[in-house]
Amino acid sequence: MTEERRRRVPRRIREQQIIDVAVRVFSKRGYHASSVDEIADLAGISKPMVYLYLESKEGLFIACLRREADRLVRAFQDAAREAGPPDQRLYAGLRAFFAFVAEHRDGWVVLYRQAAELSESIAREVALARRAVLAQVAGLVREGVQGQGAQGQGAQGEGGDGAGQLREEDADFVAHSLVGAADSLTDWMERHPGQSPDGVALRLMNMVWAGMERVLRGESWVPHSG
Amino acid sequence: MTEERRRRVPRRIREQQIIDVAVRVFSKRGYHASSVDEIADLAGISKPMVYLYLESKEGLFIACLRREADRLVRAFQDAAREAGPPDQRLYAGLRAFFAFVAEHRDGWVVLYRQAAELSESIAREVALARRAVLAQVAGLVREGVQGQGAQGQGAQGEGGDGAGQLREEDADFVAHSLVGAADSLTDWMERHPGQSPDGVALRLMNMVWAGMERVLRGESWVPHSG
Amino acid sequence: MTEERRRRVPRRIREQQIIDVAVRVFSKRGYHASSVDEIADLAGISKPMVYLYLESKEGLFIACLRREADRLVRAFQDAAREAGPPDQRLYAGLRAFFAFVAEHRDGWVVLYRQAAELSESIAREVALARRAVLAQVAGLVREGVQGQGAQGQGAQGEGGDGAGQLREEDADFVAHSLVGAADSLTDWMERHPGQSPDGVALRLMNMVWAGMERVLRGESWVPHSG
Amino acid sequence: MTEERRRRVPRRIREQQIIDVAVRVFSKRGYHASSVDEIADLAGISKPMVYLYLESKEGLFIACLRREADRLVRAFQDAAREAGPPDQRLYAGLRAFFAFVAEHRDGWVVLYRQAAELSESIAREVALARRAVLAQVAGLVREGVQGQGAQGQGAQGEGGDGAGQLREEDADFVAHSLVGAADSLTDWMERHPGQSPDGVALRLMNMVWAGMERVLRGESWVPHSG
DNA sequence: GATGAATGAGACTTCATTCAT
DNA sequence: GATGAATGAAGTCTCATTCAT
Numbered sequence: 001m002t003e004e005r006r007r008r009v010p011r012r013i014r015e016q017q018i019i020d021v022a023v024r025v026f027s028k029r030g031y032h033a034s035s036v037d038e039i040a041d042l043a044g045i046s047k048p049m050v051y052l053y054l055e056s057k058e059g060l061f062i063a064c065l066r067r068e069a070d071r072l073v074r075a076f077q078d079a080a081r082e083a084g085p086p087d088q089r090l091y092a093g094l095r096a097f098f099a100f101v102a103e104h105r106d107g108w109v110v111l112y113r114q115a116a117e118l119s120e121s122i123a124r125e126v127a128l129a130r131r132a133v134l135a136q137v138a139g140l141v142r143e144g145v146q147g148q149g150a151q152g153q154g155a156q157g158e159g160g161d162g163a164g165q166l167r168e169e170d171a172d173f174v175a176h177s178l179v180g181a182a183d184s185l186t187d188w189m190e191r192h193p194g195q196s197p198d199g200v201a202l203r204l205m206n207m208v209w210a211g212m213e214r215v216l217r218g219e220s221w222v223p224h225s226g
Numbered sequence: 227m228t229e230e231r232r233r234r235v236p237r238r239i240r241e242q243q244i245i246d247v248a249v250r251v252f253s254k255r256g257y258h259a260s261s262v263d264e265i266a267d268l269a270g271i272s273k274p275m276v277y278l279y280l281e282s283k284e285g286l287f288i289a290c291l292r293r294e295a296d297r298l299v300r301a302f303q304d305a306a307r308e309a310g311p312p313d314q315r316l317y318a319g320l321r322a323f324f325a326f327v328a329e330h331r332d333g334w335v336v337l338y339r340q341a342a343e344l345s346e347s348i349a350r351e352v353a354l355a356r357r358a359v360l361a362q363v364a365g366l367v368r369e370g371v372q373g374q375g376a377q378g379q380g381a382q383g384e385g386g387d388g389a390g391q392l393r394e395e396d397a398d399f400v401a402h403s404l405v406g407a408a409d410s411l412t413d414w415m416e417r418h419p420g421q422s423p424d425g426v427a428l429r430l431m432n433m434v435w436a437g438m439e440r441v442l443r444g445e446s447w448v449p450h451s452g
Numbered sequence: 453m454t455e456e457r458r459r460r461v462p463r464r465i466r467e468q469q470i471i472d473v474a475v476r477v478f479s480k481r482g483y484h485a486s487s488v489d490e491i492a493d494l495a496g497i498s499k500p501m502v503y504l505y506l507e508s509k510e511g512l513f514i515a516c517l518r519r520e521a522d523r524l525v526r527a528f529q530d531a532a533r534e535a536g537p538p539d540q541r542l543y544a545g546l547r548a549f550f551a552f553v554a555e556h557r558d559g560w561v562v563l564y565r566q567a568a569e570l571s572e573s574i575a576r577e578v579a580l581a582r583r584a585v586l587a588q589v590a591g592l593v594r595e596g597v598q599g600q601g602a603q604g605q606g607a608q609g610e611g612g613d614g615a616g617q618l619r620e621e622d623a624d625f626v627a628h629s630l631v632g633a634a635d636s637l638t639d640w641m642e643r644h645p646g647q648s649p650d651g652v653a654l655r656l657m658n659m660v661w662a663g664m665e666r667v668l669r670g671e672s673w674v675p676h677s678g
Numbered sequence: 679m680t681e682e683r684r685r686r687v688p689r690r691i692r693e694q695q696i697i698d699v700a701v702r703v704f705s706k707r708g709y710h711a712s713s714v715d716e717i718a719d720l721a722g723i724s725k726p727m728v729y730l731y732l733e734s735k736e737g738l739f740i741a742c743l744r745r746e747a748d749r750l751v752r753a754f755q756d757a758a759r760e761a762g763p764p765d766q767r768l769y770a771g772l773r774a775f776f777a778f779v780a781e782h783r784d785g786w787v788v789l790y791r792q793a794a795e796l797s798e799s800i801a802r803e804v805a806l807a808r809r810a811v812l813a814q815v816a817g818l819v820r821e822g823v824q825g826q827g828a829q830g831q832g833a834q835g836e837g838g839d840g841a842g843q844l845r846e847e848d849a850d851f852v853a854h855s856l857v858g859a860a861d862s863l864t865d866w867m868e869r870h871p872g873q874s875p876d877g878v879a880l881r882l883m884n885m886v887w888a889g890m891e892r893v894l895r896g897e898s899w900v901p902h903s904g
Numbered sequence: 905g906a907t908g909a910a911t912g913a914g915a916c917t918t919c920a921t922t923c924a925t
Numbered sequence: 926g927a928t929g930a931a932t933g934a935a936g937t938c939t940c941a942t943t944c945a946t
Contacts, residue, residue, distance in 0.1 A: 026342075027342060028342065029342060029343060030342035031343065032256065032258030033258050033342075109341070115339040116252075116254070116259075116335055116339045117255065117256025117257065117258055118259075119259075169418060173411070173429060176407070176413060180410020181402070181404070185402050188398060203399060204403065207403060207434060207437035211432055211433035211434050
């Protein structure tokens with residue numbers, strides 16, 4: 001890995017180099033405030049190459065988006081493939097998530113902090129990419145809680161049969177909550193640098209595990225109980 | 227709504243008109259993709275008026291930011307002022323939050339979906355505004371859980387004394403989780419239009435209430451319990 | 453002279469107040485870089501008043517120009533009215549000039565440092581005002597040297613009859629030289645704050661007095677004398 | 679002059695073309711009244727090229743300034759390099775000056791008629807450029823008069839030893855006077871088109887040569903001699 | 905594979921000027 | 926006599942994108 005920027009680099013590699021830089025820049029500045037000029041400069045090539053390989057600024061952004069979403073999804077899948085009881089698997093998923101964000105902060109930002117400023121056509125891509133991530137989480141949640149009645153951690157013995165009524169909607173609700181919380185916690189992590197990704201995952205697990213099942217079963221906390 | 231667009235509108239009112247429009251536009255397009263031209267047009271005035279009253283695009287954005295943060299914080303405070311047991315108060319807070327977002331979607335987007343693309347000086351303002359919101363939530367959380375041992379909803383009888391160990395950090399963790407989840411759930415709401423803000427708040431309450439206390443007490447879910 | 457900015461000031465006085473401020477601002481920033489806004493602000497009135505009284509930015513500038521040219525011309529005339537031998541009178545004129553500039557720096561700058569940036573129609577006015585100043589100097593020069601043969605300071609006894617051949621052109625040449633030198637020396641004065649206007653006038657007098665007569669007589673220094 | 683406006687001109691050349699035009703425009707209109715649009719148009723290119731090569735309007739102006747100051751200084755130095763007695767050298771310097779101004783009127787105007795309207799940072803540059811020009815003249819003056827006692831043109835035999843007391847300040851005084859006079863005489867030249875630069879230089883030489891030495895020696899004309 | 909040269913379009917911002925009170 | 930409200934026009938500057946080599 002001689003770091004000298006070589007001429008005549010084959011297309012596949014150049015593309016990756018460009019995307020590497022672009023993720024960094026898009027993450028730092030946001031889509032609109034990023035300039036193709038800067039990206040080309042930092043990639044050590046001229047602008048026409050960017051356009052030759054990635055077609056347009058939108059194309060470049062979409063390429064970034066897809067690569068980062070893929071990476072995150074794969075990290076999730078790898079973690080979830082682990083055998084084990086469902087709570088362990090969800091925990092593993094969350095750990096994978098926080099570890100990914102800690103290591104690929106830029107990728108996460110590109111995926112999740114570019115809501116308002118994008119053109120219609122990019123917004124669609126972003127929605128797709130996020131759907132892919134959310135789907136992973138929702139999957140884990142569904143599996144995890146389905147098994148919870150049998151292997152869960154005790155207290156709620158009211159029967160896992162409620163899990164049969166799992167609706168897509170509920171799993172989606174929980175997945176949104178988890179991903180939203182996790183996203184927000186990346187900010188919290190930045191202000192508490194001592195915290196390991198695993199620690200954050202553990203805390204979050206503690207906070208939601210007990211309640212998740214409830215939600216997926218339908219309400220049980222009664223508003224006016226006080 | 228006989229809001230006929232009049233000439234010679236006094237400054238105070240014009241400013242609000244401008245900010246109203248700006249919140250809408252910034253929310254729809256994001257900061258950079260918004261143009262002062264469009265905002266002026268939609269406000270029914272010429273660009274120089276915008277600059278005369280709000281100084282600059284940044285000034286305009288900051289004005290939007292502050293107004294919306296104030297509104298949200300006030301909505302929260304009003305809800306939290308209600309008497310009642312702590313879980314009720316947190317529930318009221320969440321309801322207020324989702325109601326606010328449902329009614330002021332644009333304001334929320336301006337506050338919470340403008341991360342990466344902003345200049346240093348605006349980023350500071352955004353951070354401040356968000357801190358104000360987070361502080362409200364953290365406050366509610368702290369109060370709520372401190373009282374939980376005494377007036378809580380039963381199941382966890384392990385004693386409220388653990389609440390004494392509440393650390394700022396933990397309340398902040400929970401507040402980040404809640405706000406992040408809530409933010410993300412606004413997307414969920416958009417895809418499930420039948421859901422009332424109160425319903426969403428209830429679901430979220432169910433999901434986190436049981437676990438919050440755990441987090442604030444220190445961990446209790448054990449990773450390798452399986 | 454209670455300095456409180458009063459309302460309902462009569463036109464004549466308001467006009468002078470405005471012009472006072474305008475001379476200062478035009479001098480500091482130049483014509484184009486000055487804004488009517490700033491002038492109105494500093495004058496403590498609203499822009500429409502400026503337009504009511506002075507018609508336009510150009511009108512305002514021309515008013516400044518005329519007033520300052522008048523003042524300078526009058527200072528010159530007062531000095532030149534002094535009786536005395538011609539060299540004394542020229543010296544008195546130069547002293548008056550440097551004293552004026554030292555006290556009305558802004559006025560001078562407005563008159564003499566606004567060459568390139570002005571519109572055709574203002575440039576005409578400027579030329580007129582400068583002509584008035586140059587004419588004063590040229591007048592002094594002509595008188596002074598005409599008498600030089602009789603009452604001059606000695607050395608050149610070749611006779612004052614050459615003075616009869618004075619051409620307008622020559623007096624004008626000398627006047628331009630003197631005013632140009634004097635203008636430039638105002639910069640020199642700024643860098644040598646110890647120097648009194650009178651001292652500068654004396655130095656300049658020394659430098660040009662002997663040679664002036666020559667020029668007005670036709671050449672006498674021969675290029676290839678070396 | 680087959681300078682057909684070509685496409686794809688190399689940077690170095692384009693830069694010079696731009697500066698050529700800019701000097702003309704800045705000279706004609708002054709800094710603020712000049713528009714980059716006009717400069718680009720006259721240079722036969724689009725605005726972005728101007729900004730690509732010269733950074734900003736200020737950068738463009740500074741580039742003009744430096745080039746013209748360099749040219750003038752070099753013209754001076756070339757003239758002063760001529761061997762010969764000191765009066766001849768000063769005369770050569772003045773001739774060079776007037777010849778330069780006659781041929782590069784625009785350059786001179788850019789250098790010397792842009793006083794009041796410039797931003798702080800440009801004003802610094804202008805001051806620097808002018809200093810360079812003044813320094814050349816002051817150098818010539820110093821040399822010239824130092825030798826005057828020995829090789830001078832006769833009349834003043836009071837001893838060249840006074841020349842040893844030359845102070846920086848005095849040379850500077852004379853230089854300011856000369857440059858100011860010369861600047862002002864460029865206006866005179868415009869109104870007397872028949873005059874050659876050499877003729878003007880000769881007249882000025884006549885006017886100041888005799889007196890210069892006096893100034894540099896300390897005063898000798900006595901105010902109240904009459 | 906690679907790039908220096910070039911631009912149309914559009915952004916923010918300011919200014920001289922006027923209107924209605 | 927005086928002003929707050931309002932604007933058309935113009936200016937500086939940046940950007941995504943392409944052409945010709």
